[in-house]
Amino acid sequence: MALPLPVAGNSSVSARDAWTSFRERRDALVARMEMSVCDGCDGCGHRCIDGFKVTREEYDAAQAYLATQPPGEVARVLGQNKTASWPGAEETGATFIYCRYRDTENNNCFIYPARPTVSRLFGHIPWLPCPIEAVTRIPDGSQELWREYVRLERRTWAEWDAAAAAAAVREAESP
Numbered sequence: 001m002a003l004p005l006p007v008a009g010n011s012s013v014s015a016r017d018a019w020t021s022f023r024e025r026r027d028a029l030v031a032r033m034e035m036s037v038c039d040g041c042d043g044c045g046h047r048c049i050d051g052f053k054v055t056r057e058e059y060d061a062a063q064a065y066l067a068t069q070p071p072g073e074v075a076r077v078l079g080q081n082k083t084a085s086w087p088g089a090e091e092t093g094a095t096f097i098y099c100r101y102r103d104t105e106n107n108n109c110f111i112y113p114a115r116p117t118v119s120r121l122f123g124h125i126p127w128l129p130c131p132i133e134a135v136t137r138i139p140d141g142s143q144e145l146w147r148e149y150v151r152l153e154r155r156t157w158a159e160w161d162a163a164a165a166a167a168a169v170r171e172a173e174s175p
């Protein structure tokens with residue numbers, strides 16, 4: 001069951017309408033991106049570090065996509081050790097944790113069709129540039145779109161897990 005979403009800014013517009021409007025403009029921006037250079041590249045994937053925030057709709061989309069996948073594959077990816085050495089600082093013992101949906105055996109995103117906005121824009125917005133400098137053209141409007149995105153209610157995957165679990169408990173306890 002989806003949690004009620006708080007409305008940011010304009011109370012006359014529901015949060016879901018705000019998301020739908022945002023997603024349409026995001027997808028239009030993605031359609032203008034220089035995506036041909038990304039075909040077959042996993043350069044961004046090594047930067048998919050846990051802890052970024054997504055909207056409730058993105059969380060729900062990931063859950064819905066996982067439900068279409070073989071349970072054994074889902075368990076394989078979610079059961080992987082996501083801790084990796086910090087690139088270039090291996091000798092220091094510094095580590096980071098990959099996104100839970102990063103398939104560290106196959107080096108790809110397990111929920112790619114349902115990936116959140118930050119993953120779709122990675123490499124194509126000024127503050128999150130292509131790490132191998134293959135992208136040469138940033139579409140107009142990417143900064144504005146990102147500013148709009150961060151005004152939406154966003155939480156980490158784990159925070160949404162907790163919110164969904166709490167909502168399920170409330171639902172079970174309601175008369």
Ligand code: SF4
Pocket residue numbers: 037038039041042043044045122123124129130131132133134135
């Ligand atoms: S943005 Fe750069 S690193 Fe990321 S997939 Fe595209 S070409 Fe590869």
